[in-house]
Amino acid sequence: MSSNEGSVNALEEIAKKLDLKEDINQEKKSTLDDMADCYKSIIKHVGEDGERQGLLKTPMRAAKAMLYFTKGYEENLDNIINEAVFDEDHDEVVIVKDIEMFSLCEHHLVPFNGHVHIGYLPNKKVIGLSKLARIVEMYSRRLQVQERLTKEIATAIMQAVQPAGVAVVIEAKSNSNKVTCLNDLHKINGAKMVTSGGYEMPSQYSDHSVTDSVLHTRKAVSIFDISNMLQTHIKGKDCTSFIESLAPSDVNALNNNTGTLSVFTNEKGGIEDDLMVFKTDKDHLYMTSNAGRAEKTLPYLLSNAERWRSNGKDVEIEVLQDRGFISCQGPKMVDLLKDEINFDLNTLFFMGTIVGSVFGIDNCRITRCGYTGEDGVEISVDGAKAQLLVERMLAKQKSVDVRLAGLEARDILRLEAGLCLYGNDINEGTTPVEASIEFVIGDKRRQNLNFPGADKIIKQLEENKCPKKRVGIVSNSGLSPKSHIPITDPMDKAVVGFVTSGVQSPTLNSSIGMAYVDFWDAKIGRKLVADFGKETTPIIVSEMPFVKTNYYLLK
Known part of the structure; x- marks a missing residue:
């Protein structure tokens, strides 16, 4: 059955349920009436005649449907479980597959x-199998994104039975998913597709494992599709001052055609998004930022630019539509590109950027950077020519060991390199100081305090103290601490932090991760414990990156 047929069947089943006569209390009736009025307004504003016979009952039907689609807001975990947790000395993995899910x-x-x-490793407790389906339904019947839904289900199971470990995998198809200009190429090459940041993206490829992809990138060169990222030009004579009003980096001090990693901060000092911004030799800045934050970051940029223009400033935001974005990472990147570009790659250093020709395709922006810790470039290219560019790269496989790689390998590579993932390791509630990325705060910016949250951030810097710190952790026990696992003091068992990212490193053949721990526990070499529930494993606070970086730096 195709995913579209699945959607139709799910909707038909819901429609049947909505036709059932239900007793509606006065509060719900009032809610339905208000929602129906909203749908009447929508029907009117799309240009339809709401008094047409076929539409007379549509507003109320739509209101009932929306309440049904979002009924998860009326449920809570305690009521769902209803004491259906049982003591059971069972120590083998419990796996429940193919639980149907429908969400908005x-x-x-x-x-x-x-x-x-769902799979979990019991810690002397098990939960009724039907309750797992109920947990899935409760969280899916809310407004969701697939990534958060996965985390919420996993967290609920952790809370319910405190297992030694839990894994949740969602295979879903959305009619709202966007695709990149390389979507056909991914499918031709056997990619397993997943949703990321609202896009259908390759997770891995059928001809090699995720571990193989990681190791291959470390020794050769891999091609990653990053076309879901937001690319923008910030234009106008006030563009630099504008970006510095939102971010703490000293963009004005950059040399032409160089860039820096930065963040947008909020008034509480938290991180709204991480980004890279480059000062070009033209009249604009070039900026790249997260796909998963684009629907917040872009309106934020546009609204602030409008505010600046209303005060007589010259700034414009240009979204680079229909551009592909390709990342080539690994020590053989130079061998792949050196004879296929119209400039000397030896003159392009880490965080440098240039517009040139790549494999005969003009108007490409090539930036020497990446998200793996290896030497690499990111290439912005006309979307209509992106697949051709990748095909020409892959055509060199006889002379250069080049492969396609997916999101799973990229996530492991960035973790080995000690790089943050937004939503896991940094978010609106963590400051750059707490996240251990103080380098994003320019020296001059520390004096003028004219960026959001500056007072709190600079105070943390000056006092060299904050409530928590992001640290690296390593474990040689074989158990890989995963996101949300609590970290405790080995002496008094007090919780001192939590894991944000964790993996078994293919490069190091050991467990590595990132965590936030109390400030006084953030010292390198500090011995702590990751608490899996049934089991604990010793961990050590470690320096990052875990794997030596190989950026092509200006000596």
């Missing part, structure tokens, strides 16, 4: 559906 994408209110697979 929070970005466009468009349905997405699929299947959820």
Whole structure:
């Protein structure tokens, strides 16, 4: 059955349920009436005649449907479980596959559906199997994104039975998913596709494992599709001052055609998004930022630019539509590109950027950077020519060991390199100081305090103290601490932090991760414990990066 057929069947089943006569209390009736009025307004504003016979009952039907789609807000975990947790001395993995799931994408209110697979390692407690399906239904019947839904289900199971470990995999298809200009190429090459940042993206490829991809990138060169990222030009004579009003980096001090990693901060000092910004030799800045934050970052940029223009400033935001974005990472990147570009790659250093020709394709922006810790470039290219560019790269496989690689390998590579993932390791509630990325705060900016949250951030810097710090952790026990696992003091068992990212490193053949721990526990070499519930494993606070970086730096 195709995913579209699955969507239709799910909707038909819901429609049947909505036709059932239900007793509606006065509060719900009032809510339905208000929602129906909103739908009447929508029908009117799209240009339809709300008094047409076929539409007379549509507003109330739509209101009932929306309440049904979002009924998870009326439920809570305690009521769902209803004491269906049982003592059981069972120590083998419990796996439940193919739990049906239907939800609404929070970005466009468009349905997405699929299947959820859950596995957990009991810690003397098990939960009734039917309750797992109820947990899935409760969280999916809310406005969702697939990534958060996965985390919420996993967290609920951790809370319910405190297992030694839990894994949740969601295979879903959304009619609202966007695709990149390389989507056809991914499918031709056997990619397993997943949703990331509202896009259908390759997770891995059928001809090699995720571990193989990681090791291959470390020794050769891999091609990653990053076309879902937001690319913008910030234009106008006030463009530099504008960006510095939102971010703490000293963009004005950059040399032409160089850039820096930066963040947008909020008034509480938290991180709204991480980004790279480059000062070009033209009349604009070039900026790249997260796909998963684009629907917040872009309106934020546009609204602030409008505010600046209303005060007589000259700034414009240009979104680079229809551009592909390709990352080539690994020590053989130079061998792949050196004879296929119209400039000397030896003159392009880490965080340098240039516009040139690549494999005969003009108007490419090539930036020497990446998200792996290896030497690499990111290439912005006309979307209509992106697949041709990648095909020409892959055509050199006889002379250069080049492969496609997916999101799973990229996530491991960035973790080995000690790089943050937004939503896991940094968010609106963590400051740059707490996140151990103080380098994003320019020296001059520390004096003028004219960026959001400056007072709090600079105070933390000056006092060299903050409530928590992001640290690296290593474990040689074989257990890999995963996101949300609590970290405790080995002496008094007090919780001192939590894991934000963790993996078994293919490069190091050991467990590594990132965590936030109390400030006084953030010293390199500090011995702590990751608490899996049934089991604990010793961990050590470690320096990052875990794997030596190989950036092509200006000596």
